[in-house]
Amino acid sequence: MYICLCRGITENAIKRLGEEGVLCPNALACELGLNEPDCCGRCLKNIERLTAIAQGQVRSVAG
Amino acid sequence: MKAKEGVVNVLNKVLTADLTAINQYFVHAKMCENWGYERLHHKVRERSISEMKDADELIGHILYLDGVPNVQRMNAVQVGETVxxxxxxxxxxxxxxxTLLSEGVVHCTKVTDFTTRHMLEDMAEDVDEHIDWIETQLETIKQVGVENYLAEQIKKES
Known part of the structure; x- marks a missing residue:
């Protein structure tokens, strides 16, 4: 599913980043552009969950 | 008319879920249209419009009860990447x-607001039907496979 509608970030895109080795919260935020000033900030608030998705610890949100 | 305790709050909670659902179903419908799944597009679009009619009724009823309809609040719209x-x-x-509607019905019974309770019950009936429709789709997919299911969605339902 789409995790972020502002930037069109999908769960699969985060998983792919994880597979490429982007596994820590900072690197993920940077790679996804979550630190940009025009971001709504919701993703950054949930960065722990995004990191868990990248690390493959979460089953698909859609079940 | 003055609302019984907590009823406007209940109605606003349902309204929030409703406004979220309108957007979620509408974007899903448009995605299906973009993929060429005409049957699904029409079904899901219809659902979005029926949620809008519910929102219409909710806002009207909140105003009738001298409350303020909170049209500003929305939950996260959960958009799927695939059908x-x-x-x-x-x-x-x-x-x-x-769940929200059931809690609302219980609350309205407790404070003896039977008009609102009736309205929420009608909405719950609609939700029941939609849940049943989605469950049928999921079961069909399980039985015939997602490709076969999707092939059937390309044409419009006559």
């Missing part, structure tokens, strides 16, 4: 809506 994901996310949204 299967969309169905699962819509199911989740409908199940949450049903």
């Amino acid at each position: 299967l994901e969309q169905l699962k996310l819509d199911l989740k949204a409908e199940q949450e809506m049903l």
Whole structure:
């Protein structure tokens, strides 16, 4: 599913980043552009969950 | 008319879920249209419009009870990347809506607001039907496979 509608970030895109080795919260935020000033900030608030998705610890949100 | 205690709050909670659902179903419908799944596009679009009619009724009723309809608040819109994901996310949204409506019905009974209770019960009936429709789709997918299912969605339902 789409995790972020502002930037069109999908769960699969985060998983792919994880597979490429982007596994820590900072690197993920940077790679996804979550630190940009025009971001709504919701993703950054949930960065722990995004990191868990990248690390493959979460089953698909859609079940 | 003055509202019984907590009723406007209940109605606003349902309104929030409703406004979220309108957007979620509408974007799912448009995605299906973009993929060429005409049958699904029409079904899901219809659902979005029926949620809008519910919102219409909710806002009207909140105003009737001298409350302020909170049209500003929305939950996270959960958009699926595929038809299967969309169905699962819509199911989740409908199940949450049903919980909310049931809690509302219980609350309205407690404070003896039977008009609102009746309205919420009617909405719950609609949600029940939609849950049943989604469950049928998911079961069909399980039986015939997602490709076969999707092939059937290309044509419009006559």
